[in-house]
Amino acid sequence: MSVSPEQVRHIAKLARIAMSNAELERLVPELNNILGWVEQLAEVDTGGVEPLTAVIDQKLRLRADAITDGDCREAILANAPDAEHGFFAVPKVIE
Amino acid sequence: MADSTAPYRVKGDTGEWEVVVGLEVHAQITASKAKMFSGAATAFGAEPNTQVSLVDAAMPGMLPVPNQECIRQAVRTGMALDAVINRWSRFDRKNYFYADLPQGYQISQLYHPLVGPGEVEILLDDKDENSVKQIGIERIHVEQDAGKLMHDQHPTKSYVDLNRCGVALMEIVSRPDMRSPAEAGAYLRKLRAILRYVGSCDGNMEEGSMRADVNVSVRKPGGEFGTRTETKNVNSVRFVMAVIEHEAKRQVELIEEGGEVAQETRLYDPDKNVTRSLRSKEDAHDYRYFPDPDLLPLELDEAFLEECRSSLPELPDAKRKRYEGLGITPYNAGVLTAEVETARWFDALLDAGAEPRQGANWVVAELFGALNRRNETLATTGISPVEAAELLKLVADGTISGTLAKQVFEIMLETGDAPSRIVEERGLKQTSDTGAIDAEIDKILAANADKVAEYKGGKPQLFGFFVGQTMKAMQGKANPQVVNERLRAKLD
Structure with a gap:
């Protein structure tokens, strides 16, 4: 399996990562190296081995239903480039 | 009266067409005080961005921890829909960028949902208890809601409120089993009733705690499925029915003119009663799902499932059958069980000693009539089941006539006094002297x-x-x- 320059450009666009042609030229072989490397793992026979979902044998912890957080609007909005009337203000987004 | 069980057909130039409908219902888990993955509050109508934690705002380094109550409510809902509960499920990331989603992805469950196949029984004709149809449920998964955008407050800016961001949703996906707007309406009303009995979701469509994505396609009766369109975020039963009617007609006209239905997302405009294409970029659906590395798989043990099961109330279908067994007419039994508040009120009336048939007739005719007239509900009226049972008893034992009972009831509505006191004080006792x-x-x-x-x-x-x-x-x-x-x- 390998990726084409078009696929890499597409993925970059979906992830909103701007990419120059020079970067693209460098990244395509790099990504293909990684993919080839992962592909090697597929050669191992894993028949009868349970899928490993985490390296530490732990269970997902659940939280009790209690209000323990929030009510910190100033902190939430502090890093926003623009905020008005308690809202984040962003360039108009409407279809 | 038209036969409501006759197949629904759209008449075209080339003959009759059948409509195929599937619904994806997003039901907010209103039973939880806190959000799905954070400890921020979920109450409706708070000041903007006051119910947002650093997790909801997707600050770097924050980690989600699932709320046990949200999982519990989704499992109970699944059980109420007679569905398979998956003891092992997993969370996935659905990646997309939008201003209402600070994480850049929604935590959802694509590959291993919490709840598998189930079903909902609907009546095609309210007055005919034999007109049942099973609507299949494909799955229910739990996911996070996004924030809210306001576009009309500023000429060049959109305002973002993240209060809803991270609130737990159940996405209840039906099979494409519905064949008319009426069936879809009956399914939605029944589903809403079940959610409200279970208590997982308040079913309040005005406040957005329940909304539906409507999948519609048309075909020649019994033929191959056609290409479907998906109309997003429809927020009332009436609108869902209107979307299906409109969309089926539009598709039939399009196909008969030689066109092809595009598999696309559409939006409903209730003011004009039309759907229109949401012309998004072609890669908008490329969500690149992958397992969320912040969350381990969700594993449920038998004790947890048993608690979910044993905490379920009597559900609408079982209650309706029980009422019918008490001699109540199928129609009255249907009316009394349609809303959980009504059913609870009526159960309390029976507990207070009312005779079931008489009680049912009185609630459906007299009480509902009065509430309608006075623009009140069971929640706002001062009439308690105990007082109502007392009134019915006064009629049953001949103390007052049916005519007098109406009069006493009116006085009860006005004054809130107990019926026996009204009868006593105003000398309304029936005389056989x-x-x-x-x-x-x-x-x-x-x-x-x-x-x-x-x-x-x-x-x-x-x-x-x-x-x-x-x-x-x-x-x-x-x-x-x-x-x-x-x-x-x-x-x-």
């Missing part, structure tokens, strides 16, 4: 000698006039049966 009744009858017959002569001369319909006059003279308190008997004795 023949002496008093005879005295009034004699006066009336004497004062209306002309009518008595007419009656005797062959106008039997005048009998009702004498009954009416007597009841009026007795201020409605005479036992109608005794009045009839005494009048017959004197006139015939």
